[in-house]
Amino acid sequence: MSILLKDCSWIVTQNASREVLREKSIYIEDGMIREIASKIAHEADRVIECKDKIVMPGLVNTHTHLPMTLLRGYVDDMPLQEWLETKIWPTERKLTGELSYQGALLGCLEMIRTGTTCFMDMYFFMEDVARAVKQSGLRAFLSHAIIDIFDPERAEKDRETTQRLHRFIQDLGESRIQFVLGPHAPYTCKEETLLRCKEISDKENILIHTHIAETKNEQASFETRYGRREVEYLDKIGFLSPRLVAVHSVWLSRNEIELFRTRGVKVSHCPVSNMKLGDGGVAPLPEMFEAGIPVSLGTDSASSNNCLDMFETMKVCSLLHKAQRWDPTILPAQKVLDLATLGGAETLQIAERVGGIEEDKAADVIALDLKAPNMTPIHGKETVVSDLVYSAKGMNVSVTIVDGQLLMAEGKFQTVDEHEIYQAAQKAAMELVR
Amino acid sequence: MSILLKDCSWIVTQNASREVLREKSIYIEDGMIREIASKIAHEADRVIECKDKIVMPGLVNTHTHLPMTLLRGYVDDMPLQEWLETKIWPTERKLTGELSYQGALLGCLEMIRTGTTCFMDMYFFMEDVARAVKQSGLRAFLSHAIIDIFDPERAEKDRETTQRLHRFIQDLGESRIQFVLGPHAPYTCKEETLLRCKEISDKENILIHTHIAETKNEQASFETRYGRREVEYLDKIGFLSPRLVAVHSVWLSRNEIELFRTRGVKVSHCPVSNMKLGDGGVAPLPEMFEAGIPVSLGTDSASSNNCLDMFETMKVCSLLHKAQRWDPTILPAQKVLDLATLGGAETLQIAERVGGIEEDKAADVIALDLKAPNMTPIHGKETVVSDLVYSAKGMNVSVTIVDGQLLMAEGKFQTVDEHEIYQAAQKAAMELVR
Numbered sequence: 048m049s050i051l052l053k054d055c056s057w058i059v060t061q062n063a064s065r066e067v068l069r070e071k072s073i074y075i076e077d078g079m080i081r082e083i084a085s086k087i088a089h090e091a092d093r094v095i096e097c098k099d100k101i102v103m104p105g106l107v108n109t110h111t112h113l114p115m116t117l118l119r120g121y122v123d124d125m126p127l128q129e130w131l132e133t134k135i136w137p138t139e140r141k142l143t144g145e146l147s148y149q150g151a152l153l154g155c156l157e158m159i160r161t162g163t164t165c166f167m168d169m170y171f172f173m174e175d176v177a178r179a180v181k182q183s184g185l186r187a188f189l190s191h192a193i194i195d196i197f198d199p200e201r202a203e204k205d206r207e208t209t210q211r212l213h214r215f216i217q218d219l220g221e222s223r224i225q226f227v228l229g230p231h232a233p234y235t236c237k238e239e240t241l242l243r244c245k246e247i248s249d250k251e252n253i254l255i256h257t258h259i260a261e262t263k264n265e266q267a268s269f270e271t272r273y274g275r276r277e278v279e280y281l282d283k284i285g286f287l288s289p290r291l292v293a294v295h296s297v298w299l300s301r302n303e304i305e306l307f308r309t310r311g312v313k314v315s316h317c318p319v320s321n322m323k324l325g326d327g328g329v330a331p332l333p334e335m336f337e338a339g340i341p342v343s344l345g346t347d348s349a350s351s352n353n354c355l356d357m358f359e360t361m362k363v364c365s366l367l368h369k370a371q372r373w374d375p376t377i378l379p380a381q382k383v384l385d386l387a388t389l390g391g392a393e394t395l396q397i398a399e400r401v402g403g404i405e406e407d408k409a410a411d412v413i414a415l416d417l418k419a420p421n422m423t424p425i426h427g428k429e430t431v432v433s434d435l436v437y438s439a440k441g442m443n444v445s446v447t448i449v450d451g452q453l454l455m456a457e458g459k460f461q462t463v464d465e466h467e468i469y470q471a472a473q474k475a476a477m478e479l480v481r
Numbered sequence: 482m483s484i485l486l487k488d489c490s491w492i493v494t495q496n497a498s499r500e501v502l503r504e505k506s507i508y509i510e511d512g513m514i515r516e517i518a519s520k521i522a523h524e525a526d527r528v529i530e531c532k533d534k535i536v537m538p539g540l541v542n543t544h545t546h547l548p549m550t551l552l553r554g555y556v557d558d559m560p561l562q563e564w565l566e567t568k569i570w571p572t573e574r575k576l577t578g579e580l581s582y583q584g585a586l587l588g589c590l591e592m593i594r595t596g597t598t599c600f601m602d603m604y605f606f607m608e609d610v611a612r613a614v615k616q617s618g619l620r621a622f623l624s625h626a627i628i629d630i631f632d633p634e635r636a637e638k639d640r641e642t643t644q645r646l647h648r649f650i651q652d653l654g655e656s657r658i659q660f661v662l663g664p665h666a667p668y669t670c671k672e673e674t675l676l677r678c679k680e681i682s683d684k685e686n687i688l689i690h691t692h693i694a695e696t697k698n699e700q701a702s703f704e705t706r707y708g709r710r711e712v713e714y715l716d717k718i719g720f721l722s723p724r725l726v727a728v729h730s731v732w733l734s735r736n737e738i739e740l741f742r743t744r745g746v747k748v749s750h751c752p753v754s755n756m757k758l759g760d761g762g763v764a765p766l767p768e769m770f771e772a773g774i775p776v777s778l779g780t781d782s783a784s785s786n787n788c789l790d791m792f793e794t795m796k797v798c799s800l801l802h803k804a805q806r807w808d809p810t811i812l813p814a815q816k817v818l819d820l821a822t823l824g825g826a827e828t829l830q831i832a833e834r835v836g837g838i839e840e841d842k843a844a845d846v847i848a849l850d851l852k853a854p855n856m857t858p859i860h861g862k863e864t865v866v867s868d869l870v871y872s873a874k875g876m877n878v879s880v881t882i883v884d885g886q887l888l889m890a891e892g893k894f895q896t897v898d899e900h901e902i903y904q905a906a907q908k909a910a911m912e913l914v915r
Contacts, residue, residue: 120868121860124813157854263807322800323871327807353871354855359793363800366756370801373697373761379558420591421788423903424910426555434554437757437787442876469857476858 049076050410050453051091052102052446056417057431058083059103061388061403065381067428073102075410078451083406095446095456099418101431101439104403105164105411105449106357107391109315110256110294110345112170112192113179114142114150116157117476118350127262127324135350139171141479147172148179149468149475154355155183156468159460161356161441164411164449167292167315167345167395169229169256173208174215181221184454184462186411188395189216190229190256193244196237206243223450225254232258233277234269241286248290254396255288260303261295262326278303287312292394294345297321297330304331308338313394316386318364320347329371332378343394344387356441361387365436380436414446415439483510484844484887485525486536486880490851491865492517493537495822495837499815501862507536509844512885517840529880529890533852535865535873538837539598539845539883540791541825543749544690544728544779546604546626547613548576548584550591551910552784561696561758569784573605575913581606582613583909586902588789589617593894595790595875598845598883601726601749601779601829603663603690607642608649615655618888618896620845622829623650624663624690627678630671640677657884659688666692667711668703675720682724688830689722694737695729696760712737721746726828728779731755731764738765742772747828750820752798754781763805766812777824790875795821799870814870848880849873 051074058068060083074082074089082089122134147170158166165186168176173191180187191209195202209228216226228244230236248255260266260277269277278299281287289311296314299307307314316330335342344364346355361383368378392402400409417425421438425431447455454462485508492502494517508516508523516523556568581604592600599620602610607625614621625643629636643662650660662678664670682689694700694711703711712733715721723745730748733741741748750764769776778798780789795817802812826836834843851859855872859865881889888896 117858119855119858120864120872123864123867123871124810126809130809153854153857160854319800322804323809325803325807325809325811327804329804349872353867354874356855356874359796359874362793363797366753366797367804369759370756370761370763373759375560375564375757375759376558377759418900418903420587420594420899420903421553421790423587424551424553424907426910426914430554430557433557433787437557438554438783440788440790440793440874440876442874465854466852469852469854473858476860480860 048451049074049089049091050448050451051087051089051094052097052412052414053094055097055102056099057101058404059101059431059435060405061104061384062405067431069428073404073412075412075448075451078410080404080406080408080410080412083404093453097414100414100416100446101435102404102412102414103435104388105413105447106162106387107343107395107402108158108163108166108346108355108357109292109343109391109394110317110347111154111166111168111355112348113154113168113176114147114170114172115348115350116154116355117146117150117472117479119353121350121480123353127326138480142171144172144175146475146479148175149471151176151179152183152463152468153472154349155179155185156460156463156465157355158185159183159447159454160444161358162413162444162447163355163357164413164447165391165395165401167227167256173212177216177219177224180224181219182463184449184452186223186449188225188227188254188256190227192229192231193240194231194235195240196235202237202240227254227256229256233281234265238284242284245286245288248288253290255291257291257294259293259296260298263298263328266298276300276303278306282306282310295321295330297326297328299331301334304334304338304340307340313341313343315343315345315394316364317345317347318367319360320351322363322367324351329367332368333372341390341393342386343390357387358439358441361436380433383436384432410448410451412448413444415443416445419443482885483508483523483525484882484885485521485523485528486531486846486848487528489531489536490533491535492838493535493865493869494839495538495818496839501865503862507838507846509846509882509885512844514838514840514842514844514846517838527887531848534848534850534880535869536838536846536848537869538822539847539881540596540821541777541829541836542592542597542600542780542789542791543726543777543825543828544751544781545588545600545602545789546782547588547602547610548581548604548606549782549784550588550789551580551584551906551913553787555784555914557787561760572914576605578606578609580909580913582609583905585610585613586617586897587906588783589613589619590894590897590899590902591789592619593617593881593888594878595792596847596878596881597789597791598847598881599825599829599835601661601690603665607646611650611653611658614658615653616897618883618886620657620883622659622661622688622690624661626663626665627674628665628669629674630669636671636674661688661690663690667715668699672718676718679720679722682722687724689725691725691727693727693730694732697732697762700732710734710737712740716740716744729755729764731760731762733765735768738768738772738774741774747775747777749777749779749828750798751779751781752801753794754785756797756801758785763801766802767806775824775827776820777828778821791821792873792875795870814867817870818866844882844885846882847878849877850879853877
């Protein structure tokens with residue numbers, strides 16, 4: 048399969064010098080970007096006219112819970128603990144593999160629609176999620192959520208489920224889908240579980256995906272129980288490493304940021320979810336940048352966001368920190384775009400192959416239509432990145448390509464039947480909350 | 482002209498009991514909603530199938546500067562004063578009526594696309610803006626920006642321009658377009674100008690549209706110069722009234738909120754612009770609600786937002802206050818939707834006719850497509866409002882009707898040529914910043 052993105056108005060490369068190219072074409076073959084040039088001699092199986100489009104790397108979403116897409120809008124405007132205890136957890140007990148598959152497929156559809164090409168997920172029934180992801184064509188890192196501190200039986204089961212998911216993904220033989228370890232959080236996992244994950248992670252170079260310091264209450268009650276702050280505890284037991292992706296990381300002390308730096312920990316920042324759940328505080332991104340900690344962006348689940356649109360997350364991220372620091376120069380557009388592309392790729396340890404429009408990189412590419420009110424005018428090369436972060440919407444995306452496969456063209460899905468998915472997801476949601 | 486919105490899946494009425502109706506049709510004739518029923522006997526000139534749609538009142542945006550749509554993305558990530566002094570003001574000096582018309586038309590297009598049916602604007606060359614608005618079919622309240630403290634010549638000119646705009650709009654004879662007084666701000670207008678506006682406002686029942694207490698620096702330097710806080714000064718000179726729309730109102734003391742309450746002042750809250758400009762602080766909405774002050778929402782200009790999408794503004798508004806107060810129950814979805822519909826109508830003194838889907842109200846109506854990933858699933862009557870505020874995007878809107886006139890159907894503009902507007906606006910923007 049080869050694709051020619053012909054006469055792109057603008058190409059936001061996200062290469063080392065953050066070049067923005069004008070009126071070039073991109074030739075894609077066998078999953079790779081082969082050539083970027085004004086004139087391309089190759090014949091392509093599929094030619095997409097990009098005369099009125101901005102072409103850019105696909106966005107990377109480093110924190111989702113895909114089956115929860117079925118719970119979009121189910122309960123909002125409720126305190127976190129009440130929300131979890133009275134609504135989310137009782138509903139999750141009724142989940143099945145088939146329902147998870149339907150929710151995951153709906154989530155994939157939304158990501159393709161809004162320009163996300165790669166994501167990292169944590170949930171249950173992950174083999175079913177893997178099936179959906181494979182069908183969708185997206186690139187994904189999948190983890191089973193281990194929550195074993197309350198129940199020894201569950202601990203054993205979680206361990207087995209994790210091992211089975213690992214084998215299942217290996218057997219899929221799909222290079223786009225990778226296995227990740229998913230101890231849910233320091234306060235929901237036994238110490239030996241955390242250490243067992245760390246051991247596998249070190250030995251097999253596998254990422255660990257975990258929630259850290261999401262809320263003030265969580266950090267406070269952890270300190271009461273363990274006599275230490277979360278990250279200090281994790282460092283003491285030897286859990287921190289460059290393969291750890293610490294999701295949220297809102298309530299960190301300066302010392303904890305310093306521990307992240309020393310151990311090479313990466314952060315997934317989820318501004319919309321943090322704000323919507325009203326947990327208080329704002330993740331200290333400027334201090335993380337100062338320390339050189341790699342940061343990426345996540346939407347969190349459609350149940351706490353309520354969508355998986357990374358364009359929205361980019362804009363809200365920038366707004367939040369500007370407002371928080373009373374400083375419009377904090378988090379400029381280029382930095383935010385870096386978080387959502389290169390930052391994601393670095394977090395997932397795929398930066399060598401993914402995150403930029405460059406020859407010999409994987410073809411994870413999206414294009415946005417300029418023929419839309421909110422994308423007019425474009426002032427020039429210097430403003431295109433700003434237009435992407437502050438003006439563009441996920442729904443301006445009209446082309447999505449992952450690993451050289453065309454998943455959406457002119458806003459039409461190429462690999463899945465959207466109307467079938469809407470119908471099945473609606474039915475699955477009704478069954479789940481019944 | 483009559484329109485039948487047939488078999489609407491959901492109708493979010495925003496009536497007094499906030500009813501959500503299921504599977505009803507809406508008959509529109511001569512600009513009015515004539516009938517809402519399961520079966521409608523009338524034949525309509527135009528039938529729109531709404532089986533997979535949410536129908537709701539059009540959104541009301543109470544603060545824009547429409548010609549600045551040409552400056553979308555021109556300069557971002559810069560401190561407010563530097564942004565104004567080095568970029569915006571020098572560019573504005575090059576504005577012409579024709580450029581303002583093109584910018585305004587582009588802004589109208591974006592509002593129609595994203596479900597805004599009524600707005601209040603303040604800028605220059607407002608006769609040209611009025612021409613664009615008339616052409617677009619939107620409902621609007623238009624004011625000439627008076628900034629006369631620095632320059633006696635300009636003071637005289639502003640007075641004449643304001644009078645001319647008033648006559649121009651009267652002569653248009655277009656009930657959708659209303660004249661509004663626009664003294665820019667207490668710190669940019671002479672006291673006698675403010676008082677002259679107040680006098681006309683009282684005598685002729687005309688709204689006053691003004692910026693108040695947008696930034697901390699503004700409030701602080703005002704206190705230094707005038708020896709009083711802004712609102713206290715305005716109350717002392719007798720400027721406050723129920724016809725005053727105080728835009729921003731971020732830096733208010735409890736006493737100033739109390740003065741707003743006593744005098745019946747209304748507030749236009751612009752969360753995205755306030756955050757993006759990083760001016761610090763958050764408008765004290767909970768305290769305003771407690772005092773019973775009517776609040777509405779505005780986007781501010783596409784130069785400081787950078788779009789005119791009220792769905793985005795609704796979501797960000799809710800996120801901002803939840804985050805600011807560490808409370809997910811602050812500003813629930815229904816309240817946010819009220820601000821963007823009924824709150825806007827009340828602010829503009831048109832609540833008797835506009836803001837709800839009810840028989841004998843003006844037909845300012847929009848519909849959103851449910852066949853979209855982010856609009857699936859819908860859990861039921863109780864969640865539809867939440868879906869509109871947290872999941873929906875302006876681009877989900879596919880039908881826009883103002884005053885009974887169909888401006889967009891199935892995402893296609895009915896009254897204007899979008900491609901002509903994109904081309905002309907791009908050209909105008911290049912000319913403006915050259």
